[in-house]
Amino acid sequence: MESKVFPKLQKMGGEGQFYTQNEVKAIVSYARDRGIRVVPEFDIPGHTTALLAGYPELASAPGPYAVKHTWGVHDATLDPTNEKVYAFLDTFFGEVSKLFPDHYVHIGGDEVNGKQWSASPRIQAFMTARRFANNDALQAYFNRRVIEILRRHGKAMIGWDEIIAPGMPATTVAQSWRGKDSLATSVGAGYFAILSKGYYLDNALSAAEMYANDPTAGPIASLPSADQARVLGGEACMWTEHVTPKTLNRRVWPRAAAVAERLWSPASVTDAGDLARRLSRWSPIRTAPQTPFHGTPSAIPGVIESEDYDNGGEGVSYHDTDGVDTGQGYREDEAVDVEPFGDGRRFDVGYTRPGQWLKYTVTVAAAGAYDLNVRVSSGEAGGVFHVEDGSGANLTGPMTAPATGGWDTWTLVHASVHLQAGRSVLKFVEDTGGYNLDSMTFTHP
Known part of the structure; x- marks a missing residue:
């Protein structure tokens, strides 16, 4: 955001990409006309590398500082x-x-x-002089100073749940990203709180899972009614480490609608099936004719890469149960969870779940028996899948992906199949989740 007082915030910290103040005013006005409040977040004292790129004299350690182009938790902090x-x-x-x-x-x-x-040493001496036991106490000191600044400007403070410490004003609002235990701790200590754990739109959570996540359930339910009343609601968050402009809307909608209904509904409203039916009417599925991804069918004998499932869309060439592309870097406008692995130049299909499937148009050179080797990995306990032909006949029976010890540790799962010559469609069916799929290789025995 543009600061006319501290222009290096946008020129250096934002690298020239920022909202102007006029754009901010337009957003606030647009939201107000629709009953929406806009609350800005300026993350301090951590997550401040971009700020310190322009104003390194405010840092806890000597600069210079440069804007980070990778996500993560970095050391740069303001000096309390x-x-x-x-x-x-x-x-x-x-x-x-x-x-x-x-x-x-x-x-x-x-x-x-x-x-x-x-x-x-200078900061440690400051802490010793004030008998601060640890860095948490130092951050609490910083937060109290910031609260006084905000109060002078007619504002109250919201912060992530790490801000809660003894002596904070009762008007402080804690936003819980670590779970309902921290939510209960916050309201039990007399503060207001909102829940975000379980409402991260960038994560591979289904609309049904978010719908089931009621802020007043769990440890909150055992607290006195006065404490429960301090739970203000929740906030859905859209973090963009693994999101692109192509995948943004698919990540947000329709699951944000499920979160909204959860937050304005009584805890007794739990029918996820009814939610799904209404969401399907609100967000109709758009499909196209089923065609081979590269324009021509995959050849058998040969290798079928998992990410090269047919064109056509949800319900035609694939079925993805949450409708969200949790992968990145390949076919990002579709819901199948394609992700890079190894050196980043190869892709697999991950986030497998029961009932999901993928279709591949193939041309079989000659009828007969073929060896099928499916390349899979699993950092969990593994899972089960099978392959069908175009008529729905199960060609392989249940195939089990074993635990391989890591998502980048691959193994082959074998089956013998009989295929008819010519063009047809194969369907990879995920009976359970818990594994990644790289490829299917068909060879003559």
Whole structure:
């Protein structure tokens, strides 16, 4: 987001990619007209590498800093002992508070590994002088300072559940990404809380799984009613480490609708089948004629790569039970979970689940017996699958993918099959989940 007071935030930290202040105002206005509140998040004191690229003097360790182009938890943190940090934040929040009229500002506060704090004699001396027992106490000090800054600008604080510590104002809202135990801890300590664990739209969770995730269930249910009342609801999150512009909408919809209904419905509303029927009407499946992926059928004898299933779409060339592409890098506009492995130049089909299937158009050179070797891996306990012909006849019987010790550790599962000559369709059926599929190789015995 554009800061006119601290322009290096967008010029260096954002590398020139940012929302202008006029665009922010337009978003807030558009949302307000539709009954939506826009709450900004500015993650501090961790996840600040981009900020420190422009303002390294605010860091806990000497710079320079450069924008990271890979996701993860990095060491860079603001220096809680530096008064210039609080002056910067006071000015910055004063600027953004005029753009976002909502009462809340989210300060992040998550995944601070504290390595820079522990390595700094100056910061350690500061902690000793104030009898801070650990880095958590130092972060609590930082958070209290930030709360006072926000209060001066008419704002209250939301943060991820790591922010909860003794002495925080009762108006503080904790957003639980680690689970319902931390949600219960937050409201039990007198704070408001919202749930996000189980509502991550980038994860391979089905709409039914999200629908079953009620914030008031689990440990919350055993708390006094006054504590339960401090659960404000939940928030669905769309993280983009493994998401592209092509896959974004498929990840968000229709599962975000399932989360919305969960949050505005009583806990007694649990019929996932009825939800699925209504979602299917709300988001109709678009399909096309079934055709070979590369334009011509796969040849047998030969190798069929798992990711080269036919064109056609959901219910025609494949069936994916959650409708979400959890993979990346190949056929990202479809729901099959294709993902890279090894050196990243090969792909497999992962996130297998019971009832899912893939179809492949093939041309068999000659009728007769063939050896089928299916290349699979499993970092879990393995699973079961089979292969059918175009009529639905089971060609292989149950085939078992064993535990291989890792998702990049591959083995072959063998079966003997009899195929008719000419063009036909083979169907790979996932009887259970728990394995990745690389390829199917057909050879003469």
